[in-house]
Amino acid sequence: MFVLSLFLMGADNGDQNGKEWGKLLEQRKQLNVRIKKLMREQDYLVFQKTMYESDSKYLIINIPAKTGQLKYKNRALKDVHFKLVSGRTSRLTPGALTLTEKIEGPRKRNLLVFGQSLVLQDKYAPATRSESGIPHLSLSRKDFLSMYYAVESGAKAFILF
Amino acid sequence: MSEAVMIKKLPTFKLPCLLISLMLLTGFSEDQFVPIEALREEIRHLSQRVARLEEENQGLGNMLRDLDDGELYLVVDTESNRLTMRQGNAVLMTAIVGTGSRQFLKEERGRIWYFESPLGSFTVLGRERNPVWIRPDWSYVEENMPIPPRNDPDRFVRDVLGKYAILLGNGYKIHGTKWKNLLGTHFTHGCVSLDDEDLEVVHTSVKNGTRVYIY
Numbered sequence: 001m002f003v004l005s006l007f008l009m010g011a012d013n014g015d016q017n018g019k020e021w022g023k024l025l026e027q028r029k030q031l032n033v034r035i036k037k038l039m040r041e042q043d044y045l046v047f048q049k050t051m052y053e054s055d056s057k058y059l060i061i062n063i064p065a066k067t068g069q070l071k072y073k074n075r076a077l078k079d080v081h082f083k084l085v086s087g088r089t090s091r092l093t094p095g096a097l098t099l100t101e102k103i104e105g106p107r108k109r110n111l112l113v114f115g116q117s118l119v120l121q122d123k124y125a126p127a128t129r130s131e132s133g134i135p136h137l138s139l140s141r142k143d144f145l146s147m148y149y150a151v152e153s154g155a156k157a158f159i160l161f
Numbered sequence: 162m163s164e165a166v167m168i169k170k171l172p173t174f175k176l177p178c179l180l181i182s183l184m185l186l187t188g189f190s191e192d193q194f195v196p197i198e199a200l201r202e203e204i205r206h207l208s209q210r211v212a213r214l215e216e217e218n219q220g221l222g223n224m225l226r227d228l229d230d231g232e233l234y235l236v237v238d239t240e241s242n243r244l245t246m247r248q249g250n251a252v253l254m255t256a257i258v259g260t261g262s263r264q265f266l267k268e269e270r271g272r273i274w275y276f277e278s279p280l281g282s283f284t285v286l287g288r289e290r291n292p293v294w295i296r297p298d299w300s301y302v303e304e305n306m307p308i309p310p311r312n313d314p315d316r317f318v319r320d321v322l323g324k325y326a327i328l329l330g331n332g333y334k335i336h337g338t339k340w341k342n343l344l345g346t347h348f349t350h351g352c353v354s355l356d357d358e359d360l361e362v363v364h365t366s367v368k369n370g371t372r373v374y375i376y
Contacts, residue, residue, distance in 0.1 A: 017197060024200045031207035038214035045221035052228055057376065072282070072374055074228050076250050077236045146240040150376045 040094050047096050047158050048074075057150050059157040061118075061137070063089050068139070070147055077150070080143040083123070087135035092117060092159050099155040102148065110148050114157060120144065234372040235335075235363065237353050239278050242345050244335075244353065246366060253366070256359035257344045261351040266299055274299045276350045278375055283329045285371040288364060292326035292336060294318045299350065323357060325364040329373060335363065 051058050052074050060069045061082075070078040101113035105125060112120040119136045122144035139147065195203075229249060236245045239260040246253040261278035296316045301308045309315050323337015338344070338354035348354075353375070355363065 021197055021200065024197070024204055027204055028200065028207060031204065031211055034211050035207065035214065038211065038218060041218050042214060042221065045218060045225065048225055049221060052225065070376075072376070074225070075234060075236070075372070075374060076247060077374055077376060078238060078245075079252070142241045146238050146376075149240050150238075 043095055044158060044160065047156070051156065056152065056155055058155055059147070059151070060160065061157055062160045063092060064161060068137075068147075070150055078143070078146060080139050080147065082120070082137040082139050085121070085123070085136045085138045087119075087133050089135045091133055091135060092161075094159050094161045097157045097159060099151055099153055099157065102151075102153055108145065110145070112148060112151070118157070118159070120147070232372070233366060234374065235367065237278070237335075237373065237375040239280070239347075239375060242347065244355065244359070244363070246363060254359070254362060256355055256363070259338060259340070259344050259349045259354035260347055261349055262347045266303055268298075268302045272298070272302075274302075274350075278349070278351050278353060279329075279331065279333055280375050283333075283373040283375065285327055285367050285369055285373060286330050287328040287369060288367070289326040289328065291319070291324060292322040292334070294321045297332070323355075323360055325360050327364060327367060327373075335373070336360070 051071065054073075057070060057072045057077065060071060062068070066082055066084075068080045068082055069076050070080070097114040097117050099112055100115045101111070103111040103113060105111065109122065109125040111125060114120075116132070116134060119134055121136055121138050122141040123138040124141060125138070138144075231249060233246065233248045233253070236247060237243075237258065237260065238245070242258050242260055244256045244258045246255075262276045264276050266274045266276070294317075296318055298308050321339060322334070326334045326336040328334055333352055335353045335355065337357055337360045338349075340348060340354070341356050344354065344356060
């Protein structure tokens with residue numbers, strides 16, 4: 001009888017531990033998700049702070065909203081809308097990109113290339129690198145040319161998801 | 162080893178195999194070996210990290226908000242010939258403008274002018290009503306006219322810059338124009354031209370010190 005009651009007490013205790021353990025695992029999961037989110041937020045805040053102190057124009061590209069903004073320090077200079085014309089935006093990760101190439105195409109069919117991550121183009125430019133899966137975002141011709149001539153190679157962009 | 166012995170030994174592996182299969186089927190993970198105390202400790206650390214990150218982000222956010230002065234400012238896009246009046250992220254007005262022609266003018270004596278709107282960040286230095294245009298030398302060269310002396314009365318021309326002029330420095334201004342049909346193109350000698358209504362709005366909205374960004 002004594003042994004049986006000890007066993008039952010142990011079982012009850014084990015069940016309680018199991019419940020707490022499950023709760024703790026869930027809590028840990030939620031905390032890790034929160035940390036990831038806060039770190040992304042911090043990346044964006046640090047990026048903004050850096051750009052506010054810098055003397056270059058930069059882009060903010062909001063992928064879900066399909067909008068972009070040309071900025072200089074804390075000032076918005078231009079708002080644009082874009083469309084995904086080829087590639088996959090799932091290849092992009094939130095964070096900073098650098099403009100590596102400004103390609104002058106025939107009849108001003110120019111491209112802004114952000115390494116192997118992203119290409120911005122006007123809606124008539126051929127999507128030359130689409131095979132590689134690099135997302136190509138197209139803007140209206142007027143908006144694209146404004147952006148094209150506003151930024152220099154080495155300019156920064158920040159991708160928001 | 163004979164087959165009979167092997168068959169006899171097999172059952173000894175059955176229990177661990179069965180356990181592993183069961184663990185895999187029931188969603189076993191390595192977490193199930195983490196002692197509860199270690200898990201509590203890890204959560205304490207993670208919570209501290211969350212608190213630290215939240216505090217840092219709040220500090221950074223406040224710092225950025227402090228820099229957002231909420232002031233009105235003008236943006237001139239010389240590629241699409243548009244002027245935008247903004248306050249923070251809000252667009253208050255957009256106007257079609259004329260900007261520098263991006264043309265060269267060469268004088269026989271050797272002087273060369275390039276008519277481009279200046280790019281960069283500027284400040285409104287002053288505002289004028291009924292501004293008078295003081296014709297520069299290039300204006301005479303352009304029309305193949307003899308260049309008069311500096312203070313010649315012929316240089317002072319009224320009614321060509323519209324009702325207002327907003328001074329940006331180095332002779333550059335935002336002003337009205339007689340050539341309204343050319344708005345939206347590159348036709349000026351570097352100044353930014355607007356039609357009368359838009360000019361009125363801009364003139365009454367800006368003050369000395371208002372920032373103007375031309376790109």
